[in-house]
């Protein structure tokens with residue numbers, strides 16, 4: 001790449017690609033007391049100890065009401081095989097449709113949550129309990145403490161850690177879906193290469 005940079009339209013979502021995820025949730029009272037899925041691009045790690053993550057949701061979403069009631073949600077990673085469902089759950093509202101049934105997905109209990117259920121077909125799910133809700137512009141940030149992580153054994157590496165190459169994670173940026181790329185090295189590889197060169 002060469003040449004002078006040009007200015008683009010100001011955007012916070014340009015920080016993507018982070019993985020786009022399918023967040024499953026369920027409220028406590030009618031009409032919110034049914035399993036639902038919302039597609040979420042605005043998610044990130046906030047802290048390692050305690051393990052905190054966030055999802056940002058607009059207050060007009062049906063899932064917003066559901067999560068406010070139960071104070072629980074499940075972040076389900078989406079691989080290539082879930083791209084269609086990821087898109088569909090991001091254009092339909094659970095107020096009007098049963099997204100689990102329409103996408104032929106299975107709600108499954110996840111450890112340490114009493115209301116929200118995971119997506120059985122997702123290779124990796126994180127159960128989260130909401131510990132804080134912070135207003136951020138037109139969204140609300142649901143800070144979640146991760147209380148369970150459940151994975152399909154087939155996507156684990158030899159150290160029982162998720163091998164993201166096996167999942168082929170999806171990302172969403174500027175209205176387009178991508179798969180996240182190749183494994184480029186392990187933590188500290190730059191330092192080891194430098195030491196070897198000295």
Ligand SMILES: Cc1cc2nc3c(=O)[nH]c(=O)nc-3n(C[C@H](O)[C@H](O)[C@H](O)COP(=O)(O)O)c2cc1C
Pocket residue numbers: 020036037038039040041042043056057058060061062063064086087089090091092093094095172
């Ligand atoms: C890939 C993708 C990512 C999205 N990310 C977000 C997000 O981070 N926050 C949000 O409030 N809505 C997001 N949306 C929109 C919601 O998923 C969409 O409005 C959905 O229909 C809401 O469903 P619900 O009414 O059942 O909650 C996204 C949509 C797509 C397709």
